[in-house]
Amino acid sequence: MDYILSVVTLAAINMIAVLGLSIFTGFTGLFSFGHAAFVGVGAYASAILTYYYYVPFFIALVAGAFAAAAVSLIIGVPTLRAKLRSDYFAIAILGFGEAFRVILENLEITNGARGLPGIDSFTTLPIVLVALAFSVWITRNFLKSRYGVACIAIREDPVAAEMSGVGLFRTRLLSLVLSAFLCGLSGGLMAHFLSFIQPVMFTLVQSTQLLAAVIAGGMGSITGPLFASFLFIVLPEALRVANMWRLVAYGLMLVLIMIYRPQGIMGYQELPDLFRRKISRSGTK
Amino acid sequence: MAHLLEMENLTKDFGGIRAVDSLTCCVDEGSITGIIGPNGAGKTTVFNLITGVYRPTTGAILLEGASIVGDRPDVIVGKGVTRTFQNIRLFNRQTCLENVMTPLLQRTPCSLFSALLRTPHARRVDRTVRAKAMSLLVAMGIESYADAKASTLPYGLQRKLEIARALAAEPKLLLLDEPAAGMNPEETRSLADLIARVHADFNVSILLIEHHMDLVMNICSPVIVMNFGALLAVGRPDEVRADERVIGAYLGRKKRDGNKAAAPEGAEGEDRHAGARR
Ligand SMILES: Nc1ncnc2c1ncn2[C@@H]1O[C@H](COP(=O)(O)OP(=O)(O)OP(=O)(O)O)[C@@H](O)[C@H]1O
Numbered sequence: 001m002d003y004i005l006s007v008v009t010l011a012a013i014n015m016i017a018v019l020g021l022s023i024f025t026g027f028t029g030l031f032s033f034g035h036a037a038f039v040g041v042g043a044y045a046s047a048i049l050t051y052y053y054y055v056p057f058f059i060a061l062v063a064g065a066f067a068a069a070a071v072s073l074i075i076g077v078p079t080l081r082a083k084l085r086s087d088y089f090a091i092a093i094l095g096f097g098e099a100f101r102v103i104l105e106n107l108e109i110t111n112g113a114r115g116l117p118g119i120d121s122f123t124t125l126p127i128v129l130v131a132l133a134f135s136v137w138i139t140r141n142f143l144k145s146r147y148g149v150a151c152i153a154i155r156e157d158p159v160a161a162e163m164s165g166v167g168l169f170r171t172r173l174l175s176l177v178l179s180a181f182l183c184g185l186s187g188g189l190m191a192h193f194l195s196f197i198q199p200v201m202f203t204l205v206q207s208t209q210l211l212a213a214v215i216a217g218g219m220g221s222i223t224g225p226l227f228a229s230f231l232f233i234v235l236p237e238a239l240r241v242a243n244m245w246r247l248v249a250y251g252l253m254l255v256l257i258m259i260y261r262p263q264g265i266m267g268y269q270e271l272p273d274l275f276r277r278k279i280s281r282s283g284t285k
Numbered sequence: 286m287a288h289l290l291e292m293e294n295l296t297k298d299f300g301g302i303r304a305v306d307s308l309t310c311c312v313d314e315g316s317i318t319g320i321i322g323p324n325g326a327g328k329t330t331v332f333n334l335i336t337g338v339y340r341p342t343t344g345a346i347l348l349e350g351a352s353i354v355g356d357r358p359d360v361i362v363g364k365g366v367t368r369t370f371q372n373i374r375l376f377n378r379q380t381c382l383e384n385v386m387t388p389l390l391q392r393t394p395c396s397l398f399s400a401l402l403r404t405p406h407a408r409r410v411d412r413t414v415r416a417k418a419m420s421l422l423v424a425m426g427i428e429s430y431a432d433a434k435a436s437t438l439p440y441g442l443q444r445k446l447e448i449a450r451a452l453a454a455e456p457k458l459l460l461l462d463e464p465a466a467g468m469n470p471e472e473t474r475s476l477a478d479l480i481a482r483v484h485a486d487f488n489v490s491i492l493l494i495e496h497h498m499d500l501v502m503n504i505c506s507p508v509i510v511m512n513f514g515a516l517l518a519v520g521r522p523d524e525v526r527a528d529e530r531v532i533g534a535y536l537g538r539k540k541r542d543g544n545k546a547a548a549p550e551g552a553e554g555e556d557r558h559a560g561a562r563r
């Protein structure tokens with residue numbers, strides 16, 4: 001029972017980070033192979049606050065999210081200016097992910113490569129579920145607002161978006177900051193759930209897994225990536241595949257999804273849309 | 286009549302190609318001004334310069350007397366210039382209503398805080414914008430497609446949707462790049478009516494690029510004729526149509542009806558520029 005609980009909790013924590021990346025990739029159309037670093041910033045910032053400074057958990061959690069958002073500004077401001085090119089950012093974030101790991105491994109306060117052990121395990125499933133629900137709600141509101149609509153317009157056609165009064169730079173930057181904020185929140189929850197964090201937990205491998213969940217779940221969808229990320233965490237556990245086969249199972253899932261649903265599980269639609277369509281279809285017949 | 290938009294000695298080079306060549310012309314407030322010219326004359330480039338997609342190599346662009354050179358496209362949109370595209374550019378996976386709501390939302394203030402928490406203010410904004418967008422779809426006669434994805438619309442209606450979206454930014458000056466491209470004569474006539482109605486109802490000045498001569502001749506005045514990036518002639522449609530140089534450079538080449546012989550000047554110009562391009 002405890003085991004199932006912890007798997008579900010971990011899956012829900014991961015879903016928050018995937019949700020964050022989905023704003024940036026699925027809705028704004030920019031790719032990132034470095035978002036795990038933002039999860040790491042949130043994890044380390046909040047853990048350091050509770051571990052060394054006895055800051056209350058909730059405040060540390062929020063601070064971690066804001067720290068991730070602030071770091072994303074540092075990368076985003078110089079790289080997202082390029083008008084119609086997003087490769088500058090993609091390369092910069094890739095480099096940042098590596099640099100971040102090296103920094104963590106060499107700082108004293110992070111305890112280097114050995115990682116921070118003995119972080120208080122404040123995170124419980126109810127807390128995670130509340131945080132997840134809050135994140136989904138915020139994301140949904142964002143996407144309905146002028147800001148989210150501007151993101152989607154940029155994904156669809158940057159030139160036409162500009163001609164609709166959308167500022168490319170500020171919109172892309174906002175999208176990045178919000179996505180990093182959610183990743184940071186996820187990191188804080190993760191640190192205080194596992195009680196132990198280590199630089200290798202926030203590298204290219206994890207970034208790729210986040211991106212895979214967004215793409216397999218479907219671009220332009222909230223529910224799709226959430227479902228995919230849940231699947232990616234829970235299925236290997238449920239099948240109780242040995243550790244060495246886990247990546248294989250994971251890869252196999254990806255391949256199957258890409259063969260049978262190349263647009264992702266829920267590409268450009270949401271779970272409620274499916275039901276609505278079914279109802280209206282049966283209504284006209 | 287006051288000049289809404291003025292271009293002075295506008296020049297744009299792409300590497301060795303001079304796409305626009307010291308063009309001086311203007312759009313009067315309240316007019317429907319036409320731009321015609323053979324393929325590659327630089328018409329679309331003029332639109333790209335006005336809307337800030339490209340920066341002019343030299344020259345000035347004044348909107349209501351103030352320079353807009355160097356402004357970002359979204360800033361220029363905010364100052365009241367919007368456009369449609371020669372190759373339709375819609376937000377394809379969005380519904381028609383969402384397409385039109387996008388520029389409207391950008392013009393409606395709503396703080397990020399209010400947006401994230403979806404406060405009553407944010408909800409009110411959403412409602413009013415939705416209603417406004419719907420009324421624009423009605424004005425274009427495509428309200429029955431409000432919930433259809435933009436990419437699923439037939440070609441002609443996509444053009445209308447693009448006009449609706451351009452109007453949603455509440456422009457003073459609307460730039461239409463070949464709105465009748467790919468339409469049959471009957472569709473073109475109804476589009477001409479639509480443009481005339483938009484011009485009157487939305488109190489907007491229009492600058493229009495078109496190859497359909499009948500459309501230009503019916504609703505545009507004055508008409509600007511471009512050839513090889515430069516101004517060839519400007520005047521009322523009947524004046525322009527009678528202009529020898531225009532017949533030679535544009536109509537002659539297009540229709541290939543023997544007018545070339547009657548306009549040696551135009552042919553000469555063509556050779557000179559063709560040489561310069563190489
Ligand atoms: N981004 C660009 N880079 C290089 N050359 C360009 C660019 N845009 C336009 N040109 C060139 O500038 C010239 C004018 O092009 P433009 O699209 O303005 O013509 P047009 O009058 O709109 O023609 P059409 O009637 O075919 O639409 C052409 O020779 C074109 O190849």
Ligand SMILES: [Mg+2]
Nearest residue numbers: 328329330371
């Ligand atoms: Mg053109």
